[in-house]
Amino acid sequence: MFTGLIREMATVKRFSGERLSLKAAYRPKLGDSIAINGACLSVVSLESDGFTVELSPETQGIIATENLKGHVHIEPAMQFGDRLEGHIVQGHIDTVGTVKRITDNGNSYDVVIEVDKKFIPYIVPKGSIAIDGVSLTVNDVYESSFRLTIIPITMRETLFGSYSSGTKVNIETDMFARYIAHFLAHKDAKLDWETAERFTALY
Secondary structure: OEOOOOOEEEEEEEEOOOEEEEEOOOOOOOOOEEEEOOEEEEEEEEEOOEEEEEOOHHHHHHOOHHHOOOEEEEEEOOOOOOOOOOOOEOOOOOEEEEEEEEEEOOOOEEEEEEOOHHHHHHOOOOOEEEEOOEEEEEEEEOOOEEEEEEOHHHHHHOHHHHOOOOOEEEEEOOHHHHHHHHHHOOOOOOOOHHHHHHHHHOO
16 A cells, blocks of 8 residues: 655666666565555565566556656555555556646646546546556546646656656556445445445545
């Protein structure tokens, strides 16, 4: 489990398709879970200047592997007792979106990201979303896209500063929206307040 707060921008040393080697100040332990651009991966080897993670065929097929070059976001998994300052992120990428446009508003930026329409029900206005592992709040939701407002420090300290129209990004939708949508998809499902409270208590 993660918070969507990026610890570091690591440098890609090598990417073979199955293994990704990174140069980073952060020192994980062998077997640790770490989110790379939002995708939860396992550390399989340690080097003097960083570490290597492994990508399963499932992961390779769903994330934006073309972005595994230059710099990537990294966030270690939460430990018991850590403060939850972002939102609950599982590190399970739902889909890859495409940056449609970025508008500079002076003291903030509007970023519109396009996604497959089938994921729109899981994207909630004023709800949480993780873009390449960054915890953000959704402002508006449209037929096949959504709008975020990005503040200058996020532009400077994350990959958002390198995004442009056409950039592919990893998207993890809101966990609670996914669970409720799955529950309602079953014909015999009955959702009442007691059930909804039980869902939220589990997380």
